[in-house]
Amino acid sequence: MTSQIVPLEAFIDLPAHARLLGLDLGSKTIGLALSDVERQIATPLETIQRVKFGLDAAALLKVAEKHAVAGLVIGLPLNMDGTEGPRVQSTRAFVRNLAPLTDLPIVFWDERMSTLAVTRTLLDADASRAKRAAVVDKMAAAYILQGALDRLGRLGPQETEGDEAQYD
Numbered sequence: 001m002t003s004q005i006v007p008l009e010a011f012i013d014l015p016a017h018a019r020l021l022g023l024d025l026g027s028k029t030i031g032l033a034l035s036d037v038e039r040q041i042a043t044p045l046e047t048i049q050r051v052k053f054g055l056d057a058a059a060l061l062k063v064a065e066k067h068a069v070a071g072l073v074i075g076l077p078l079n080m081d082g083t084e085g086p087r088v089q090s091t092r093a094f095v096r097n098l099a100p101l102t103d104l105p106i107v108f109w110d111e112r113m114s115t116l117a118v119t120r121t122l123l124d125a126d127a128s129r130a131k132r133a134a135v136v137d138k139m140a141a142a143y144i145l146q147g148a149l150d151r152l153g154r155l156g157p158q159e160t161e162g163d164e165a166q167y168d
Contacts, residue, residue, distance in 0.1 A: 005095065006105045011039075011071050011152055014105075018070030021045075021063065022145025024111065024137050025074065025091050030056060031137030033145045034067055039152060042145035044138035057098050064104060072104050075111030075144040109148045111140070 011020070017037040024031035030048040035041065045067075048059045064072070074095060077087040095106055 004099045004104065004106050006107060008107050008148060008152055009155055010105055011107065012155060014070040019067050020071050020073055020145060020149070021067065021069040022073045022141040022148070023075060024141040024144055025094055026137055029137045030060060031141035032063060033138060033142035035145060035149055039149055042142040042149055044142040047137045053094070053097055057101055061102055069104065072106045073109050073145050073148045074106060075141070076108040077111055080112060107148065109144050111144045
């Protein structure tokens, strides 16, 4: 695809204290989540209502600029058996069109079960159907981003106060 689509390992070399933005691309909405500056915790941010690609991309890149984002983690909706279906093709097409509009590196992250996990959590919290509908996309984006952050934390050196670099 594009040279900006990189493996997660490439995010180790991003500038310190730069945030990552997680995306859950749906057909009607784009859920967004933001990492903290230490890239350890993902927080649901907002949901963009999809209109058409140009407007969607502009809104997304505006959020990325506002929060000084250094990279994008985009959920890849693989089928349960790991194959790629129409939703993956749609996600790849979105990224193929987005990549020329930004210099941000992009990572795909397997998002199987993210919406289901978030929905179960909301059901356990006794959230109403309307409340679930309002937050599920940005929470799914946080779930996707948190998975990538957890993996990233295991890949690179982690500085702890008073210690030298440690590796998991």
